[in-house]
Amino acid sequence: MVKQRARLIYNPSSGKEMMRQQLPEILDIFDSAGLETTCHMTKNSDDTVEAAKRAAEEAYDLVIAAGGDGTVNEVVNGLSPFEVRPLLGILPAGTSNDLSRALGLPRDLKEAARRITDLQYKPLDVGQVNDRFFINIAGCGRITEITYEVPSRMKTALGQLAYYMKGLEKIPQLGAIHLEIEAASFGFSGKAMLCLICNSNRVGGFENIAPDANLADGLFDVMVVKQASIPDMIRLATQALRGEHVHNERVLYFQTEWLKVTSKEKVELNLDGEYGGTLPKEFRVLKHHLQVVV
Template identity: 60%
Template sequence: MTRRQRARLIYNPSAGKEALRNQLPDLLDILERGGLEVSCAMTRGANDASVAARQASLEHFDYVIAAGGDGTINEVVNGLSDMEYRPTLGVLPAGTTNDLARALCLPRDLKKACEIIVGRHAMPMDVGRIGDGYFINIAGCGRLTELTYEVPSKLKTHLGQLAYYVKGLEKLPGLKSIHLDIDSPDFAYEGKAMLCLIANSNSVGGFEKLAPNAKLHDGLFDVILVKQLSLPELVTLARLALKGQHVNSDRVVYFQTETLTISSPDLVELNLDGEFGGHLPQRFHCLKHHMKVLVAEPEGTKLLDR
Protein backbone atom coordinates (compact mmCIF):
# COMPACT_ATOMS: atom_id res chain seq x y z
CA MET A 1 0.00 0.00 0.00
CA THR A 2 1.30 3.47 -0.91
CA ARG A 3 2.06 5.61 2.11
CA ARG A 4 -0.17 8.65 2.51
CA GLN A 5 1.87 11.82 2.60
CA ARG A 6 1.85 13.55 5.97
CA ALA A 7 1.16 17.21 6.60
CA ARG A 8 1.47 19.18 9.83
CA LEU A 9 -1.02 22.07 9.92
CA ILE A 10 0.28 24.89 12.14
CA TYR A 11 -2.43 27.44 12.72
CA ASN A 12 -2.97 30.71 14.54
CA PRO A 13 -6.57 30.69 15.86
CA SER A 14 -6.68 34.50 16.17
CA ALA A 15 -5.39 35.31 12.66
CA GLY A 16 -7.38 37.75 10.54
CA LYS A 17 -10.95 37.92 11.75
CA GLU A 18 -10.75 34.46 13.34
CA ALA A 19 -12.40 32.82 10.30
CA LEU A 20 -9.84 30.03 10.39
CA ARG A 21 -11.08 28.65 13.70
CA ASN A 22 -14.64 28.30 12.35
CA GLN A 23 -13.60 26.72 9.05
CA LEU A 24 -11.01 24.32 10.44
CA PRO A 25 -13.17 21.11 10.25
CA ASP A 26 -14.00 21.79 6.58
CA LEU A 27 -10.38 22.58 5.74
CA LEU A 28 -9.14 19.37 7.37
CA ASP A 29 -11.76 17.42 5.42
CA ILE A 30 -10.52 18.86 2.09
CA LEU A 31 -6.92 18.03 2.95
CA GLU A 32 -7.75 14.49 4.09
CA ARG A 33 -9.91 13.81 1.03
CA GLY A 34 -7.01 15.10 -1.06
CA GLY A 35 -4.87 12.24 0.19
CA LEU A 36 -2.97 13.92 3.02
CA GLU A 37 -2.67 12.56 6.53
CA VAL A 38 -3.01 15.75 8.58
CA SER A 39 -2.17 16.54 12.19
CA CYS A 40 -2.54 19.95 13.82
CA ALA A 41 -0.52 22.25 16.04
CA MET A 42 -2.24 25.35 17.40
CA THR A 43 -0.12 28.35 18.35
CA ARG A 44 -0.69 29.90 21.77
CA GLY A 45 2.22 32.31 22.03
CA ALA A 46 5.41 33.66 20.48
CA ASN A 47 7.62 31.11 18.67
CA ASP A 48 5.10 28.28 19.01
CA ALA A 49 4.90 28.02 15.21
CA SER A 50 8.71 27.82 14.94
CA VAL A 51 8.87 25.01 17.50
CA ALA A 52 6.08 23.08 15.76
CA ALA A 53 7.71 23.51 12.33
CA ARG A 54 11.07 22.32 13.63
CA GLN A 55 9.45 19.25 15.16
CA ALA A 56 7.66 18.49 11.89
CA SER A 57 11.03 18.61 10.15
CA LEU A 58 12.60 16.24 12.68
CA GLU A 59 9.71 13.82 12.14
CA HIS A 60 10.15 14.09 8.36
CA PHE A 61 6.69 15.33 7.50
CA ASP A 62 6.22 15.82 3.76
CA TYR A 63 4.49 19.18 4.17
CA VAL A 64 4.15 21.92 6.74
CA ILE A 65 1.07 24.09 6.25
CA ALA A 66 1.22 27.54 7.79
CA ALA A 67 -2.30 28.83 8.48
CA GLY A 68 -2.39 32.43 9.64
CA GLY A 69 -0.87 35.76 8.70
CA ASP A 70 2.62 36.71 7.60
CA GLY A 71 3.80 36.61 11.22
CA THR A 72 2.81 32.95 11.53
CA ILE A 73 4.47 32.15 8.19
CA ASN A 74 7.62 33.96 9.34
CA GLU A 75 7.77 31.78 12.45
CA VAL A 76 7.28 28.60 10.42
CA VAL A 77 10.02 29.64 7.97
CA ASN A 78 12.35 30.36 10.90
CA GLY A 79 11.60 26.93 12.33
CA LEU A 80 12.39 25.16 9.05
CA SER A 81 15.25 27.17 7.58
CA ASP A 82 18.00 25.89 9.88
CA MET A 83 17.00 22.27 9.38
CA GLU A 84 18.86 19.89 7.07
CA TYR A 85 15.55 18.41 5.93
CA ARG A 86 12.88 21.00 5.11
CA PRO A 87 9.30 19.90 4.33
CA THR A 88 7.54 21.68 1.46
CA LEU A 89 5.61 24.73 2.68
CA GLY A 90 1.88 25.17 2.17
CA VAL A 91 0.10 28.45 2.93
CA LEU A 92 -3.45 29.12 4.13
CA PRO A 93 -3.72 32.94 4.11
CA ALA A 94 -5.82 33.75 7.16
CA GLY A 95 -4.08 36.97 8.20
CA THR A 96 -4.71 40.66 7.68
CA THR A 97 -2.35 41.49 4.82
CA ASN A 98 -1.06 38.11 3.57
CA ASP A 99 1.89 39.41 1.56
CA LEU A 100 3.34 36.00 0.74
CA ALA A 101 -0.04 34.72 -0.45
CA ARG A 102 -0.41 37.79 -2.67
CA ALA A 103 3.05 37.25 -4.15
CA LEU A 104 2.22 33.58 -4.82
CA CYS A 105 -1.19 34.46 -6.31
CA LEU A 106 -2.95 32.30 -3.72
CA PRO A 107 -6.68 32.83 -3.13
CA ARG A 108 -7.87 34.41 0.10
CA ASP A 109 -10.67 31.84 0.22
CA LEU A 110 -9.27 29.21 2.59
CA LYS A 111 -11.11 26.30 1.00
CA LYS A 112 -9.73 27.20 -2.43
CA ALA A 113 -6.28 27.57 -0.90
CA CYS A 114 -6.65 24.02 0.49
CA GLU A 115 -7.43 22.74 -2.98
CA ILE A 116 -4.13 24.22 -4.18
CA ILE A 117 -2.30 22.42 -1.37
CA VAL A 118 -3.76 19.03 -2.30
CA GLY A 119 -2.66 19.70 -5.90
CA ARG A 120 0.94 19.38 -4.59
CA HIS A 121 2.54 21.62 -7.23
CA ALA A 122 5.71 23.09 -5.72
CA MET A 123 8.06 25.85 -6.83
CA PRO A 124 11.42 26.94 -5.36
CA MET A 125 11.43 29.98 -3.09
CA ASP A 126 14.21 32.21 -1.74
CA VAL A 127 14.55 33.00 1.97
CA GLY A 128 16.22 36.06 3.48
CA ARG A 129 18.71 35.51 6.28
CA ILE A 130 19.69 38.07 8.88
CA GLY A 131 22.01 37.00 11.70
CA ASP A 132 20.45 33.88 13.20
CA GLY A 133 16.98 34.68 11.83
CA TYR A 134 15.11 34.48 8.55
CA PHE A 135 12.39 36.37 6.69
CA ILE A 136 10.28 35.58 3.66
CA ASN A 137 8.74 38.87 2.48
CA ILE A 138 10.40 41.98 3.82
CA ALA A 139 13.01 43.39 6.13
CA GLY A 140 12.62 47.09 6.79
CA CYS A 141 13.90 49.92 8.92
CA GLY A 142 12.61 53.42 9.47
CA ARG A 143 9.81 54.77 11.62
CA LEU A 144 7.07 53.95 9.10
CA THR A 145 7.96 50.23 9.10
CA GLU A 146 7.20 50.00 12.82
CA LEU A 147 3.47 50.33 12.16
CA THR A 148 2.91 46.64 11.50
CA TYR A 149 4.02 45.43 14.92
CA GLU A 150 2.57 48.39 16.79
CA VAL A 151 -1.00 47.74 15.63
CA PRO A 152 -2.79 45.81 18.41
CA SER A 153 -4.04 42.32 17.54
CA LYS A 154 -7.61 43.17 18.54
CA LEU A 155 -7.61 46.20 16.24
CA LYS A 156 -6.37 44.05 13.34
CA THR A 157 -9.05 41.45 14.09
CA HIS A 158 -11.89 43.98 13.96
CA LEU A 159 -10.65 46.40 11.29
CA GLY A 160 -8.45 44.23 9.08
CA GLN A 161 -6.01 46.17 6.89
CA LEU A 162 -7.78 49.42 7.78
CA ALA A 163 -6.05 49.15 11.18
CA TYR A 164 -2.70 49.88 9.51
CA TYR A 165 -4.04 53.01 7.83
CA VAL A 166 -5.53 54.23 11.11
CA LYS A 167 -2.18 53.80 12.84
CA GLY A 168 -0.37 55.38 9.91
CA LEU A 169 -2.45 58.54 10.02
CA GLU A 170 -1.74 58.78 13.73
CA LYS A 171 2.03 58.65 13.16
CA LEU A 172 2.46 60.73 10.00
CA PRO A 173 3.02 64.09 11.77
CA GLY A 174 5.87 62.68 13.87
CA LEU A 175 7.83 60.88 11.15
CA LYS A 176 11.56 61.61 11.20
CA SER A 177 14.42 60.54 8.96
CA ILE A 178 17.28 58.30 10.15
CA HIS A 179 20.92 58.09 9.12
CA LEU A 180 21.79 54.91 7.21
CA ASP A 181 25.03 53.43 5.91
CA ILE A 182 24.32 50.84 3.22
CA ASP A 183 27.01 48.71 1.64
CA SER A 184 26.59 46.01 -1.00
CA PRO A 185 28.46 44.72 -4.07
CA ASP A 186 25.91 46.56 -6.20
CA PHE A 187 25.31 49.90 -4.44
CA ALA A 188 26.46 52.05 -1.53
CA TYR A 189 24.68 54.88 0.30
CA GLU A 190 25.36 57.07 3.29
CA GLY A 191 22.91 59.71 4.44
CA LYS A 192 19.44 60.50 5.72
CA ALA A 193 16.47 58.34 4.76
CA MET A 194 12.84 57.92 5.72
CA LEU A 195 12.93 54.16 5.37
CA CYS A 196 14.72 51.25 3.74
CA LEU A 197 12.93 48.12 2.56
CA ILE A 198 14.66 44.87 1.63
CA ALA A 199 12.04 42.95 -0.33
CA ASN A 200 12.05 39.29 -1.24
CA SER A 201 8.58 39.46 -2.83
CA ASN A 202 6.68 42.05 -4.82
CA SER A 203 3.96 42.47 -2.16
CA VAL A 204 4.85 44.59 0.86
CA GLY A 205 2.24 45.67 3.40
CA GLY A 206 -0.52 44.96 0.89
CA PHE A 207 1.12 47.13 -1.77
CA GLU A 208 1.56 44.63 -4.60
CA LYS A 209 3.69 46.98 -6.71
CA LEU A 210 6.01 48.34 -4.04
CA ALA A 211 8.88 46.19 -5.35
CA PRO A 212 7.65 45.76 -8.94
CA ASN A 213 10.62 43.72 -10.18
CA ALA A 214 10.89 41.38 -7.20
CA LYS A 215 10.68 37.62 -7.67
CA LEU A 216 10.58 34.97 -4.95
CA HIS A 217 12.99 32.68 -6.77
CA ASP A 218 15.66 34.90 -8.40
CA GLY A 219 18.22 34.86 -5.57
CA LEU A 220 18.10 38.64 -5.22
CA PHE A 221 16.68 41.22 -2.82
CA ASP A 222 14.95 44.30 -4.19
CA VAL A 223 16.08 47.22 -2.03
CA ILE A 224 13.98 50.38 -1.83
CA LEU A 225 15.46 53.42 -0.12
CA VAL A 226 13.33 56.52 0.42
CA LYS A 227 15.45 59.62 0.92
CA GLN A 228 14.57 62.42 3.29
CA LEU A 229 11.43 64.25 2.17
CA SER A 230 8.65 66.47 3.42
CA LEU A 231 5.23 65.26 4.56
CA PRO A 232 3.49 66.40 1.32
CA GLU A 233 6.19 64.63 -0.71
CA LEU A 234 5.67 61.48 1.36
CA VAL A 235 1.91 61.53 0.69
CA THR A 236 2.56 61.97 -3.04
CA LEU A 237 5.06 59.12 -3.03
CA ALA A 238 2.57 56.82 -1.27
CA ARG A 239 0.04 57.58 -4.00
CA LEU A 240 2.60 56.73 -6.69
CA ALA A 241 3.41 53.47 -4.89
CA LEU A 242 -0.13 52.21 -5.49
CA LYS A 243 0.72 52.18 -9.22
CA GLY A 244 4.33 51.07 -8.90
CA GLN A 245 5.50 54.46 -10.20
CA HIS A 246 7.40 55.48 -7.05
CA VAL A 247 10.60 53.82 -8.31
CA ASN A 248 10.93 56.61 -10.91
CA SER A 249 11.02 59.32 -8.24
CA ASP A 250 14.32 61.13 -7.58
CA ARG A 251 13.60 60.61 -3.87
CA VAL A 252 13.75 56.81 -4.25
CA VAL A 253 16.73 54.52 -4.80
CA TYR A 254 15.84 51.06 -6.12
CA PHE A 255 18.42 48.33 -6.72
CA GLN A 256 18.86 44.54 -6.56
CA THR A 257 21.53 42.63 -4.69
CA GLU A 258 22.24 39.23 -3.16
CA THR A 259 23.73 40.59 0.04
CA LEU A 260 24.07 43.91 1.89
CA THR A 261 25.02 45.40 5.24
CA ILE A 262 23.14 48.25 6.91
CA SER A 263 24.34 50.22 9.94
CA SER A 264 23.41 53.49 11.61
CA PRO A 265 24.67 55.75 14.40
CA ASP A 266 21.03 55.99 15.51
CA LEU A 267 19.07 53.33 17.41
CA VAL A 268 17.13 51.82 14.52
CA GLU A 269 14.62 49.01 14.87
CA LEU A 270 14.09 46.35 12.22
CA ASN A 271 10.81 44.94 10.96
CA LEU A 272 10.88 41.36 9.69
CA ASP A 273 7.67 40.22 7.97
CA GLY A 274 5.63 42.61 10.12
CA GLU A 275 7.24 41.70 13.44
CA PHE A 276 9.97 43.30 15.54
CA GLY A 277 13.34 41.98 14.35
CA GLY A 278 15.99 43.60 16.54
CA HIS A 279 18.20 46.58 15.72
CA LEU A 280 20.88 47.70 13.26
CA PRO A 281 23.63 46.96 12.34
CA GLN A 282 22.81 43.80 10.39
CA ARG A 283 23.95 41.84 7.36
CA PHE A 284 21.32 40.47 4.97
CA HIS A 285 21.80 37.52 2.62
CA CYS A 286 19.38 36.02 0.09
CA LEU A 287 19.36 32.20 0.19
CA LYS A 288 18.36 31.17 -3.32
CA HIS A 289 15.82 28.33 -3.60
CA HIS A 290 16.16 27.56 0.10
CA MET A 291 12.63 26.14 0.37
CA LYS A 292 9.80 24.80 -1.77
CA VAL A 293 6.29 26.22 -1.58
CA LEU A 294 2.97 24.94 -2.94
CA VAL A 295 1.24 27.02 -5.62
CA ALA A 296 -1.47 26.61 -8.25
CA GLU A 297 0.12 24.86 -11.23
CA PRO A 298 -0.64 27.49 -13.94
CA GLU A 299 0.24 30.34 -11.55
CA GLY A 300 3.42 28.58 -10.50
CA THR A 301 4.56 28.46 -14.12
CA LYS A 302 3.80 32.17 -14.52
CA LEU A 303 5.68 33.02 -11.33
CA LEU A 304 8.79 31.17 -12.52
CA ASP A 305 8.60 32.82 -15.93
CA ARG A 306 7.94 36.31 -14.55
Protein backbone atom coordinates in the same frame (compact mmCIF):
# COMPACT_ATOMS: atom_id res chain seq x y z
CA MET B 1 -0.14 3.77 -1.13
CA VAL B 2 1.83 5.65 1.56
CA LYS B 3 -0.02 8.72 2.76
CA GLN B 4 1.71 12.11 2.81
CA ARG B 5 2.09 13.43 6.36
CA ALA B 6 1.14 17.07 6.88
CA ARG B 7 1.44 19.32 9.94
CA LEU B 8 -1.01 22.23 10.02
CA ILE B 9 0.23 25.11 12.19
CA TYR B 10 -2.50 27.70 12.54
CA ASN B 11 -2.90 31.05 14.27
CA PRO B 12 -6.44 31.17 15.73
CA SER B 13 -6.49 34.99 15.93
CA SER B 14 -5.24 35.74 12.40
CA GLY B 15 -7.46 37.90 10.20
CA LYS B 16 -10.93 37.80 11.68
CA GLU B 17 -10.49 34.30 13.17
CA MET B 18 -11.37 32.76 9.80
CA MET B 19 -9.13 29.75 10.34
CA ARG B 20 -10.76 28.80 13.64
CA GLN B 21 -14.19 28.93 11.98
CA GLN B 22 -13.28 26.89 8.89
CA LEU B 23 -10.88 24.35 10.41
CA PRO B 24 -13.24 21.31 10.33
CA GLU B 25 -13.98 21.76 6.63
CA ILE B 26 -10.32 22.31 5.78
CA LEU B 27 -9.28 19.15 7.61
CA ASP B 28 -11.98 17.24 5.74
CA ILE B 29 -10.54 18.52 2.41
CA PHE B 30 -7.08 17.27 3.40
CA ASP B 31 -8.39 13.93 4.63
CA SER B 32 -10.42 13.35 1.45
CA ALA B 33 -7.26 13.95 -0.61
CA GLY B 34 -5.27 11.42 1.39
CA LEU B 35 -3.23 13.88 3.47
CA GLU B 36 -2.66 12.53 6.97
CA THR B 37 -2.88 15.84 8.83
CA THR B 38 -2.18 16.76 12.46
CA CYS B 39 -2.78 20.23 13.92
CA HIS B 40 -1.00 22.68 16.16
CA MET B 41 -2.76 25.83 17.39
CA THR B 42 -0.19 28.56 18.05
CA LYS B 43 0.05 30.42 21.35
CA ASN B 44 2.85 32.91 20.59
CA SER B 45 5.69 33.48 18.11
CA ASP B 46 8.22 31.25 19.90
CA ASP B 47 5.66 28.46 20.09
CA THR B 48 5.07 28.69 16.33
CA VAL B 49 8.78 28.48 15.53
CA GLU B 50 9.19 25.47 17.83
CA ALA B 51 6.18 23.70 16.29
CA ALA B 52 7.73 24.07 12.82
CA LYS B 53 11.10 22.80 14.12
CA ARG B 54 9.44 19.70 15.57
CA ALA B 55 7.67 19.05 12.26
CA ALA B 56 11.02 19.17 10.44
CA GLU B 57 12.67 16.93 13.03
CA GLU B 58 9.82 14.42 12.73
CA ALA B 59 10.22 14.39 8.92
CA TYR B 60 6.78 15.60 7.94
CA ASP B 61 6.35 15.80 4.17
CA LEU B 62 4.44 19.09 4.32
CA VAL B 63 4.12 21.91 6.86
CA ILE B 64 1.16 24.24 6.33
CA ALA B 65 1.25 27.74 7.83
CA ALA B 66 -2.26 29.07 8.35
CA GLY B 67 -2.31 32.75 9.27
CA GLY B 68 -0.83 36.01 8.08
CA ASP B 69 2.67 36.95 6.94
CA GLY B 70 3.87 36.90 10.56
CA THR B 71 2.76 33.29 11.04
CA VAL B 72 4.41 32.28 7.75
CA ASN B 73 7.60 34.03 8.89
CA GLU B 74 7.64 32.08 12.15
CA VAL B 75 7.10 28.75 10.37
CA VAL B 76 9.89 29.60 7.92
CA ASN B 77 12.19 30.38 10.86
CA GLY B 78 11.44 26.94 12.26
CA LEU B 79 12.09 25.10 8.98
CA SER B 80 15.01 27.03 7.48
CA PRO B 81 17.90 25.88 9.74
CA PHE B 82 17.46 22.22 8.70
CA GLU B 83 19.38 20.45 5.95
CA VAL B 84 16.25 18.58 4.85
CA ARG B 85 13.13 20.74 4.92
CA PRO B 86 9.46 19.81 4.40
CA LEU B 87 7.39 21.41 1.66
CA LEU B 88 5.79 24.67 2.76
CA GLY B 89 2.06 25.21 2.29
CA ILE B 90 0.22 28.45 3.04
CA LEU B 91 -3.40 29.11 4.00
CA PRO B 92 -3.77 32.92 3.81
CA ALA B 93 -5.80 33.67 6.94
CA GLY B 94 -4.11 36.96 7.90
CA THR B 95 -4.74 40.66 7.39
CA SER B 96 -2.48 41.56 4.45
CA ASN B 97 -1.26 38.15 3.20
CA ASP B 98 1.39 39.80 1.03
CA LEU B 99 3.35 36.62 0.32
CA SER B 100 0.35 34.49 -0.61
CA ARG B 101 -0.89 37.22 -2.95
CA ALA B 102 2.54 37.45 -4.57
CA LEU B 103 2.39 33.67 -5.09
CA GLY B 104 -1.08 33.95 -6.63
CA LEU B 105 -2.74 31.77 -3.99
CA PRO B 106 -6.55 31.86 -3.62
CA ARG B 107 -7.84 34.12 -0.86
CA ASP B 108 -10.64 31.67 -0.06
CA LEU B 109 -9.26 29.28 2.57
CA LYS B 110 -11.10 26.19 1.34
CA GLU B 111 -9.99 26.79 -2.24
CA ALA B 112 -6.42 27.34 -1.01
CA ALA B 113 -6.66 24.03 0.87
CA ARG B 114 -7.74 22.23 -2.31
CA ARG B 115 -4.76 23.72 -4.15
CA ILE B 116 -2.44 22.40 -1.43
CA THR B 117 -3.72 18.85 -1.94
CA ASP B 118 -2.42 18.95 -5.53
CA LEU B 119 1.14 19.18 -4.10
CA GLN B 120 2.37 21.26 -7.03
CA TYR B 121 5.31 23.32 -5.83
CA LYS B 122 8.05 25.70 -6.92
CA PRO B 123 11.30 27.03 -5.40
CA LEU B 124 11.25 29.99 -3.03
CA ASP B 125 14.14 32.19 -1.92
CA VAL B 126 14.56 32.93 1.78
CA GLY B 127 16.23 35.99 3.25
CA GLN B 128 18.65 35.51 6.12
CA VAL B 129 19.49 38.32 8.53
CA ASN B 130 22.11 37.30 11.10
CA ASP B 131 20.55 34.16 12.66
CA ARG B 132 16.95 34.88 11.61
CA PHE B 133 15.06 34.37 8.36
CA PHE B 134 12.39 36.25 6.43
CA ILE B 135 10.38 35.40 3.38
CA ASN B 136 8.83 38.62 2.05
CA ILE B 137 10.22 41.88 3.42
CA ALA B 138 12.75 43.36 5.82
CA GLY B 139 12.39 47.05 6.50
CA CYS B 140 13.51 49.89 8.72
CA GLY B 141 12.22 53.42 9.19
CA ARG B 142 9.51 54.87 11.43
CA ILE B 143 6.66 53.93 9.08
CA THR B 144 7.71 50.25 9.03
CA GLU B 145 7.07 50.02 12.78
CA ILE B 146 3.31 50.26 12.20
CA THR B 147 2.72 46.56 11.49
CA TYR B 148 4.05 45.19 14.77
CA GLU B 149 2.62 48.05 16.88
CA VAL B 150 -0.99 47.24 15.93
CA PRO B 151 -2.52 45.05 18.70
CA SER B 152 -3.72 41.58 17.63
CA ARG B 153 -7.24 42.26 18.90
CA MET B 154 -7.43 45.40 16.78
CA LYS B 155 -6.30 43.47 13.67
CA THR B 156 -8.85 40.73 14.42
CA ALA B 157 -11.67 43.26 14.73
CA LEU B 158 -10.77 45.72 11.98
CA GLY B 159 -8.52 43.87 9.52
CA GLN B 160 -6.54 46.12 7.13
CA LEU B 161 -8.27 49.21 8.53
CA ALA B 162 -6.25 48.77 11.74
CA TYR B 163 -3.02 49.48 9.83
CA TYR B 164 -4.45 52.61 8.20
CA MET B 165 -5.58 53.94 11.58
CA LYS B 166 -2.14 53.30 13.06
CA GLY B 167 -0.54 54.96 10.03
CA LEU B 168 -2.53 58.15 10.60
CA GLU B 169 -1.43 58.13 14.24
CA LYS B 170 2.22 57.76 13.14
CA ILE B 171 2.31 60.64 10.62
CA PRO B 172 3.64 63.26 13.07
CA GLN B 173 6.52 60.91 13.99
CA LEU B 174 7.72 60.18 10.45
CA GLY B 175 11.19 61.66 10.76
CA ALA B 176 14.30 60.57 8.86
CA ILE B 177 16.84 58.12 10.30
CA HIS B 178 20.55 57.82 9.64
CA LEU B 179 21.47 54.79 7.51
CA GLU B 180 24.67 53.39 6.08
CA ILE B 181 24.16 50.73 3.41
CA GLU B 182 26.90 48.60 1.90
CA ALA B 183 26.27 46.20 -1.00
CA ALA B 184 28.35 44.64 -3.77
CA SER B 185 27.60 47.43 -6.26
CA PHE B 186 25.88 50.07 -4.13
CA GLY B 187 26.64 52.34 -1.20
CA PHE B 188 24.65 54.93 0.73
CA SER B 189 25.30 57.06 3.80
CA GLY B 190 22.87 59.69 4.99
CA LYS B 191 19.35 60.44 6.18
CA ALA B 192 16.51 58.29 4.88
CA MET B 193 12.81 57.85 5.54
CA LEU B 194 12.94 54.09 5.09
CA CYS B 195 14.78 51.14 3.61
CA LEU B 196 12.90 48.12 2.26
CA ILE B 197 14.66 44.85 1.42
CA CYS B 198 12.14 42.94 -0.67
CA ASN B 199 11.87 39.33 -1.79
CA SER B 200 8.46 39.86 -3.41
CA ASN B 201 6.78 42.80 -5.11
CA ARG B 202 4.10 43.26 -2.42
CA VAL B 203 4.43 45.17 0.84
CA GLY B 204 1.58 46.19 3.13
CA GLY B 205 -1.04 45.68 0.43
CA PHE B 206 0.89 47.72 -2.18
CA GLU B 207 1.25 45.56 -5.29
CA ASN B 208 4.25 47.19 -6.95
CA ILE B 209 6.56 48.39 -4.19
CA ALA B 210 9.39 46.39 -5.78
CA PRO B 211 8.23 46.04 -9.40
CA ASP B 212 11.19 43.90 -10.53
CA ALA B 213 11.10 41.51 -7.56
CA ASN B 214 11.00 37.76 -8.15
CA LEU B 215 10.57 35.22 -5.37
CA ALA B 216 13.09 32.80 -6.87
CA ASP B 217 15.78 34.89 -8.63
CA GLY B 218 18.35 34.82 -5.82
CA LEU B 219 18.23 38.62 -5.43
CA PHE B 220 16.82 41.18 -3.04
CA ASP B 221 15.13 44.25 -4.48
CA VAL B 222 16.15 47.14 -2.23
CA MET B 223 14.42 50.52 -2.03
CA VAL B 224 15.76 53.48 -0.07
CA VAL B 225 13.69 56.63 0.30
CA LYS B 226 15.93 59.63 1.01
CA GLN B 227 14.94 62.33 3.51
CA ALA B 228 11.61 63.90 2.57
CA SER B 229 8.86 66.10 3.99
CA ILE B 230 5.49 64.67 5.04
CA PRO B 231 3.78 66.10 1.88
CA ASP B 232 6.52 64.47 -0.23
CA MET B 233 5.91 61.12 1.50
CA ILE B 234 2.17 61.35 0.89
CA ARG B 235 2.86 62.12 -2.79
CA LEU B 236 5.26 59.19 -2.92
CA ALA B 237 2.64 56.85 -1.41
CA THR B 238 0.21 57.94 -4.12
CA GLN B 239 2.81 57.15 -6.79
CA ALA B 240 3.43 53.75 -5.14
CA LEU B 241 -0.20 52.80 -5.71
CA ARG B 242 0.54 53.02 -9.45
CA GLY B 243 4.06 51.57 -9.25
CA GLU B 244 5.56 54.91 -10.36
CA HIS B 245 7.50 55.70 -7.16
CA VAL B 246 10.75 54.08 -8.40
CA HIS B 247 11.16 57.02 -10.81
CA ASN B 248 10.92 59.56 -7.99
CA GLU B 249 14.19 61.47 -7.42
CA ARG B 250 14.09 60.61 -3.71
CA VAL B 251 13.99 56.85 -4.34
CA LEU B 252 17.06 54.65 -4.77
CA TYR B 253 16.28 51.17 -6.16
CA PHE B 254 18.74 48.34 -6.78
CA GLN B 255 19.13 44.54 -6.67
CA THR B 256 21.70 42.57 -4.70
CA GLU B 257 22.25 39.17 -3.12
CA TRP B 258 23.97 40.66 -0.05
CA LEU B 259 23.98 43.90 1.93
CA LYS B 260 24.82 45.33 5.34
CA VAL B 261 22.79 48.08 7.00
CA THR B 262 24.03 50.08 10.00
CA SER B 263 23.07 53.30 11.77
CA LYS B 264 24.46 55.82 14.25
CA GLU B 265 21.15 55.73 16.13
CA LYS B 266 18.81 53.03 17.42
CA VAL B 267 16.82 51.77 14.44
CA GLU B 268 14.34 48.91 14.69
CA LEU B 269 13.93 46.26 12.00
CA ASN B 270 10.66 44.86 10.67
CA LEU B 271 10.75 41.27 9.39
CA ASP B 272 7.59 40.19 7.56
CA GLY B 273 5.51 42.50 9.74
CA GLU B 274 7.10 41.44 13.04
CA TYR B 275 9.72 43.07 15.26
CA GLY B 276 13.19 41.90 14.14
CA GLY B 277 15.59 43.57 16.57
CA THR B 278 17.75 46.61 15.87
CA LEU B 279 20.52 47.57 13.43
CA PRO B 280 23.26 46.78 12.51
CA LYS B 281 22.24 43.76 10.44
CA GLU B 282 23.66 41.77 7.52
CA PHE B 283 21.32 40.32 4.90
CA ARG B 284 21.82 37.58 2.32
CA VAL B 285 19.62 35.57 -0.03
CA LEU B 286 19.35 31.80 0.33
CA LYS B 287 18.36 30.95 -3.23
CA HIS B 288 15.66 28.24 -3.63
CA HIS B 289 15.96 27.41 0.08
CA LEU B 290 12.35 26.23 0.40
CA GLN B 291 9.81 24.59 -1.90
CA VAL B 292 6.36 26.20 -1.60
CA VAL B 293 3.11 24.56 -2.68
CA VAL B 294 1.29 26.72 -5.23
